[in-house]
Amino acid sequence: MEKQRWGDSPACPKCGGMDVYKMMSRQGGREKHNRWRCRDCSSLYSVRTGTVFEDSRIPMRHWCFGFWRAATSKKGVSALEIKRQTGLSYKSALFMMHRIRFAMAPDDGNPLTGIVEVDETYLGGKPRHPRDKRKAWSSKAPVMAMVERGGRVRSMVVPDVTAKTLKQAIRDNVDRRARIMTDEARQYRGIGPEFAGHDTVKHTAGEYVRGEVTTNTVEGYFSIVKRGLNGIYHSVSKKHLHRYMAEYEFRYNRRGMTDGERTVAAIQAADGKRLRYRDPVTSRGNVLPAQLQPDLR
Numbered sequence: 001m002e003k004q005r006w007g008d009s010p011a012c013p014k015c016g017g018m019d020v021y022k023m024m025s026r027q028g029g030r031e032k033h034n035r036w037r038c039r040d041c042s043s044l045y046s047v048r049t050g051t052v053f054e055d056s057r058i059p060m061r062h063w064c065f066g067f068w069r070a071a072t073s074k075k076g077v078s079a080l081e082i083k084r085q086t087g088l089s090y091k092s093a094l095f096m097m098h099r100i101r102f103a104m105a106p107d108d109g110n111p112l113t114g115i116v117e118v119d120e121t122y123l124g125g126k127p128r129h130p131r132d133k134r135k136a137w138s139s140k141a142p143v144m145a146m147v148e149r150g151g152r153v154r155s156m157v158v159p160d161v162t163a164k165t166l167k168q169a170i171r172d173n174v175d176r177r178a179r180i181m182t183d184e185a186r187q188y189r190g191i192g193p194e195f196a197g198h199d200t201v202k203h204t205a206g207e208y209v210r211g212e213v214t215t216n217t218v219e220g221y222f223s224i225v226k227r228g229l230n231g232i233y234h235s236v237s238k239k240h241l242h243r244y245m246a247e248y249e250f251r252y253n254r255r256g257m258t259d260g261e262r263t264v265a266a267i268q269a270a271d272g273k274r275l276r277y278r279d280p281v282t283s284r285g286n287v288l289p290a291q292l293q294p295d296l297r
């Protein structure tokens with residue numbers, strides 16, 4: 001883990017000093033918490049300092065296992081499964097997996113380019129029993145996804161699906177030189193002039209592909225997420241939905257990597273992501289409504 005995080009230069013996280021050394025125990029070998037000490041500022045630190053592992057008693061081998069499962073399981077991995085496989089309590093397993101999802105949350109906000117397919121759907125909540133005729137929408141949250149054809153996906157929980165919200169999200173995430181493709185939903189009408197163009201497919205008329213105009217990529221992405229949420233997680237509250245979205249997005253955007261590379265990428269993404277309890281964890285700086293703000297306590 002030290003090698004993955006620091007390479008060959010384990011600089012002091014407090015002052016950046018390079019004059020550091022491994023603390024040893026009296027019996028020889030590393031000190032029991034594997035700490036380092038900085039000669040410049042005298043601070044003690046370990047590989048956990050300044051990451052999602054900080055302030056946790058969960059052994060590092062379980063963290064590594066959790067990262068590997070989260071980075072390599074196509075549909076996701078439930079806390080219950082992690083509990084069974086590690087012996088951690090359910091609460092600890094859930095805590096750990098939420099933090100791993102937080103580490104996977106993207107911070108590269110580079111605009112999407114080329115052809116960008118945009119769509120929205122409702123996700124989360126509990127799957128409805130087939131005989132239950134009541135609407136289950138109230139427990140679901142609106143989610144928007146934008147996918148570069150052949151490239152990256154960016155998804156987010158949005159407060160509503162009004163034209164104002166959806167258009168603003170496109171402006172915040174898509175390069176002006178991109179071509180936007182959506183279905184015929186009226187919320188997207190009029191966005192074309194702000195970009196290189198806007199094409200729509202008319203699903204209501206049975207049209208899904210017209211030349212290169214289609215939203216099949218973004219719809220395919222949503223179907224991966226839906227299969228995972230329904231099959232693995234069963235029930236995801238609005239409050240935590242953005243974390244799960246980050247997890248699916250992370251895997252999709254690194255689909256060309258090997259499992260090992262993707263696991264290391266997730267661990268490295270944990271760097272500098274020490275979760276401060278009081279901060280509302282917003283996706284890409286969007287202010288989430290109060291009911292969507294996380295509570296990890």
Ligand SMILES: [Zn+2]
Pocket residue numbers: 012013014015016017038039040041042043
């Ligand atoms: Zn220092």
